[in-house]
Amino acid sequence: MDKKLIFRTMIQDDADAVAELEAKSFVMPWSREDFWREAKNELATYIVGELDGKIVAYAGAWVSFNQAEVMSVAVEPEYRGQGIGTILFGKLVKAVKLRGATAITLEVRPSNTAAIKLYKSFGLRSVGRRKGYYLDNGEDALIMWNTKL
Numbered sequence: 001m002d003k004k005l006i007f008r009t010m011i012q013d014d015a016d017a018v019a020e021l022e023a024k025s026f027v028m029p030w031s032r033e034d035f036w037r038e039a040k041n042e043l044a045t046y047i048v049g050e051l052d053g054k055i056v057a058y059a060g061a062w063v064s065f066n067q068a069e070v071m072s073v074a075v076e077p078e079y080r081g082q083g084i085g086t087i088l089f090g091k092l093v094k095a096v097k098l099r100g101a102t103a104i105t106l107e108v109r110p111s112n113t114a115a116i117k118l119y120k121s122f123g124l125r126s127v128g129r130r131k132g133y134y135l136d137n138g139e140d141a142l143i144m145w146n147t148k149l
């Protein structure tokens with residue numbers, strides 16, 4: 001990739017761009033106000049990826065005591081499958097570890113092959129299911145953990 005890709009902490013001014021990317025990525029997207037709030041939430045760690053100054057990826061987690069709970073991970077559709085999600089998630093893991101997390105957890109749709117592959121590459125393993133977790137289609141959620149970050 002010739003373009004310049006950088007990663008940095010999300011700020012409140014990013015809320016519009018992140019909400020736009022969220023809307024392209026999820027059936028039940030968060031709003032710009034949600035991200036505006038997240039940017040100043042002290043428990044939250046959010047990272048954005050910028051390609052030539054345009055936000056093309058973001059990921060966020062909440063850290064409470066030694067546990068990080070991933071809230072969201074997304075890459076702009078046209079840039080998926082090029083390794084950006086892997087770099088992004090690596091940055092998120094590094095950031096939550098710096099805040100004291102020694103374990104990380106998240107929920108994911110069993111049908112989301114790309115995301116599951118990504119999380120497994122960071123040592124997360126499926127430990128159970130939440131029945132009918134996703135309200136749009138009643139799909140279960142896989143609960144994944146890595147307890148040895």
Ligand SMILES: CC(C)(COP(=O)(O)OP(=O)(O)OC[C@H]1O[C@@H](n2cnc3c(N)ncnc32)[C@H](O)[C@@H]1OP(=O)(O)O)[C@@H](O)C(=O)NCCC(=O)NCCS
Pocket residue numbers: 025026073074075076079080081082083084085086087107108109112113114115117118121
């Ligand atoms: C999940 C997501 C963030 C991955 O980002 P990405 O930039 O495409 O990820 P990468 O290119 O780094 O690929 C990560 C792994 O997934 C695999 N992968 C990527 N796209 C894939 C696809 N369409 N089908 C199957 N595997 C895929 C890659 O091969 C790679 O695995 P590997 O390292 O074994 O080769 C991205 O697909 C996305 O934004 N999806 C929509 C939002 C979403 O579902 N987020 C997760 C919610 S829990």
